[in-house]
Amino acid sequence: MRFPARTMVLLAGCWLQNLSVVATVHAQQPETTGEQAAGAIAKSGTADGTSSPPLTAAVRRPLYRLCKSDVVDINFTFSPEFNQTVTVQPDGYIALKGAEQIYAEGLTVPDLGPLIREAYLGMLHDPEVSITLKDFDKPFFIAGGEVGRPGKYELRSDTTVAEAVAMAGGFSPRAKHSQVVLFRRVSNEVVESHLLNIKAMLNARQLQEDMHLRSGDLIFVPQNLISKIRQFMPASNLSLYSTPTQF
Numbered sequence: 001m002r003f004p005a006r007t008m009v010l011l012a013g014c015w016l017q018n019l020s021v022v023a024t025v026h027a028q029q030p031e032t033t034g035e036q037a038a039g040a041i042a043k044s045g046t047a048d049g050t051s052s053p054p055l056t057a058a059v060r061r062p063l064y065r066l067c068k069s070d071v072v073d074i075n076f077t078f079s080p081e082f083n084q085t086v087t088v089q090p091d092g093y094i095a096l097k098g099a100e101q102i103y104a105e106g107l108t109v110p111d112l113g114p115l116i117r118e119a120y121l122g123m124l125h126d127p128e129v130s131i132t133l134k135d136f137d138k139p140f141f142i143a144g145g146e147v148g149r150p151g152k153y154e155l156r157s158d159t160t161v162a163e164a165v166a167m168a169g170g171f172s173p174r175a176k177h178s179q180v181v182l183f184r185r186v187s188n189e190v191v192e193s194h195l196l197n198i199k200a201m202l203n204a205r206q207l208q209e210d211m212h213l214r215s216g217d218l219i220f221v222p223q224n225l226i227s228k229i230r231q232f233m234p235a236s237n238l239s240l241y242s243t244p245t246q247f
Contacts, residue, residue, distance in 0.1 A: 063108040064136065068092065071135035072109075074116060077128040082120065085134065098123065109133055139215035143168035146175035146221040160210040162198055164219055174227035177202075182211055183218040 066072070068088050074096075076082045086094040092105030099119040104112055109131050120127050139155035141164055148169020159167070161182055171177055177199035184192045194211065201207055213219075 063110070064133065065106050065108055066104050066112070067137045068105060070133065070137065072104075072112070073132040073134050075130045075132070076124070077130065079124055079127060082124070141213050141215070142218045144218065144220050146172040146223055148172060155213060155215055159213050160207070161196055161213065161219055162201065162207065162210050164213055165198065165221065168219075171221060174223050176222045176224040179222055181220045181222070183220065184214060185216055
């Protein structure tokens with residue numbers, strides 16, 4: 001089928017016009033590299049110009065999850081002969097009286113109730129069970145690095161990083177106040193970190209950015225640069241910087 005020459009010119013003009021529109025749209029869209037895309041997903045905090053990814057948002061008051069060596073009281077309302085006190089074993093299981101053992105590590109107390117009722121369905125008709133956490137791993141945080149008393153501390157109330165450093169004896173003379181690191185374990189494979197400039201927060205008397213601790217958090221205070229250099233310099237040379245006016 002042949003087209004007139006005028007029709008062919010009009011078709012070619014339309015095709016070129018569409019092509020230019022597509023090229024213009026692509027030109028207006030800036031190219032995004034992998035690093036730019038990652039930066040757009042999560043904004044980072046800074047301390048002394050060093051960036052740090054924000055901690056993952058979490059439930060403010062999460063339910064306690066059973067750990068090894070936790071002790072649980074199990075009471076049957078209408079069958080007290082099955083009442084028992086069980087301990088979460090090193091393998092994560094609890095041994096029940098007259099029933100199969102249950103894997104309890106990582107469960108909350110409300111999660112454990114239906115499993116225990118199911119374990120006794122063959123012996124009891126619709127058992128009514130109440131579960132009480134009797135002994136458990138106390139919430140804690142660990143302070144390390146350049147603090148007065150490094151170690152493990154109980155987390156008895158709502159505590160911030162600055163308060164935790166004070167509980168651990170405060171900063172040592174060699175501490176780098178501007179780059180305190182908070183480590184938080186998200187899972188067995190993932191640990192988040194966040195940099196805090198405690199020095200700037202305290203000098204400005206603004207503690208809005210002071211982060212609240214969760215059980216298991218690790219606070220690490222690094223050593224400042226002067227203290228790192230000091231160990232490689234003779235004491236006579238250091239006196240020039242400490243008392244320069246005597247020369």
